[in-house]
Amino acid sequence: MTKTFTFAILHFSVAFTVTYLLTGSIVIGGAIALIEPAINTVVFYFHEKIWKRFENKQLKPLAA
Structure with missing residues (x-):
């Protein structure tokens, strides 16, 4: 959790700067630093879901 928190601080800092x-x-700068990481987090969630589905499709032929 510490790694996630420090990455969030880094992300906010870069967005603001x-x-x-x-x-x-x-x-x-403050508004973008709050909005951009929040939106990016939601997008990342869906990216992970889609990527997991893609990985599962790739693994099925290997398991057969």
């Missing part, structure tokens, strides 16, 4: 450097706005 890049947005702040591009816009010069602390508010926009």
Whole structure:
């Protein structure tokens, strides 16, 4: 869990820093730093589900 938490902090920091450097706005940087990782987490969840389905299809012919 510690690794996940530190990665989340890193992700928020990168999102904020890049947005702040591009816009010069602390508010926009903060908003993007909260919104982008949240959306990315949801997308990653579905990516994992789809990837798992793909892996299962690849393994079935080997098991037969």
